[in-house]
Amino acid sequence: MEAVNAQDRGFDPGRLDRISDWMDRYVADRKYPGSSVLIARDSAEVYFNAAGARNVEVGLPYTRDTVARIYSMTKPVTSVALMMLAEKGLFHLDAPVSDFIPSFSDMRALIPGAERIDQTEACATPTLHQLLTHTSGLSYPFNPGVLSRAMDAADLIFKPNQGSLADQVDQVAALPLAFQPGTRWEYSVGIDILGRVVEVVSGKSLADFFAEEIFAPLGMTQTGFSVPQGTGDRFASLYTPLAGDAMALNSAKSGGDTLRLTDQFGRSPFENANLYSGGGGLVGTIDDYMAFAEMLRRGGICDGGRLLSPSTLDFMMRNHLPGDIASMGPQSFAEQPMEGMGFGLGGAVVLDTGRSRSPGNIGDFSWGGMASTFFWIDRVLDLSVVFFTQLSPSSSYPSRAELKALVHGAVLS
Secondary structure (H helix, E strand, O other), rough: EOOHOOOHHHHHHHHHHHHHHHHHHHOOOOOEEEHHHHHHHOEEEEEEEEEEEEEEOOOOOOOOEEOOOOOOHHHHHHHHHHHHHHHHOOOOOEEEHHOOOOHOOOEEEEOOOOOOOOOEOOOOOOOOOOOOOOOOOOOOOOOHHHHHHHHOOOOOOOOOOOOOOHHHHHHHHHOOOOOOOOOOOOOOOOHHHHHHHHHHOOOEEEEEEEEHHHHHHOOOOOOEEEOOOHHHHHHEEEOOOOOOOOOOOHHHOEOOOOOOEOOOOOHHHOOOOOOOOOOOOOOOHHHHHHHHHHHHHOOOOOOOOOOOOOOOOHOOEEEEEEEOOHHHOOOOOOOOOOOEEEEEEOEEOOOOOOHHHHOOOOOEEEEOOOOOOOOEEEEOOOOOEEEEOOOHHHHHHHHHHHHHHHHHHHHHO
């Protein structure tokens, strides 16, 4: 992507410089070890900056080619993969997931107010669409509730070293749902399950499908479920401000060190993954993810060809809920605000900028990852923004809303 003069693309360069000051403050205050920001407008780069360290202990700088864990920013990639198969007429989104994964037949859901995992009632099998939109009744171990506690006890979070995707999916299917499908919104492993659907339908592993059908056309050579060979110390370490597990949001306690090392390069399970988590397993560089974000913004086209049609991308980036996320009674963690935000296929959609309390435009499409990474695309302004850092959990600081304010504060036309 060509770098251009930001002023020629409607930005105030002085106001863009505020972003680097903001990034430096996060590093100086030991909130983030380091970070990078990449901004594109009209298919050209208008801003890049990196600050701080990718590995605090060794003092390695955060650079443009730093490889980072993107966690749930994997979800839009898996959603694109599923829709690429749907465009071939191989299934429809109202199909029950049991059509592809038989262990999801004869499902049961917890009764309202259940206090034990065996207090269940019969329910419909969730559909592909419900899995895509987090209305399936599935959950995450870090959410509150009976099902989440059972998932936590069984360690059902699709870690990169947990064995096969098929086995982990079957373990999830053996548990009841948290609620009747379609009745609520709850952030979940649903898109991990869809990763297995992609495998079943395509006949390829999720890693191979991504590599051949998405990453190759986009030129994403530094992205995968395992750290690319030859990366060496470019792979960033992961930090947390919590005293315990960086993913254990139900029992999160602040620790004395705001940058406690929790996953170190050279010793990370991401360096040799054997489970392909479509909900959170990818690592990659900021330029690679910008290529993916720009493909979404441009309606499915890239230099390597077309991945999806513009109408399919329009369909994915519209709200698929009856209202905003908040109106569906969520009791879960989420990577975005819930008020004024709808949900499409793989990401959040701005419905009301006032209620979401963040500048932007109606229709902005975005999502983030547990290590505080974030991206959004604004098709009104022809704008794509990607932010990378490595601190978990992403709820630690309001960096996403602050970055949106900084970017929109620099757009003059």
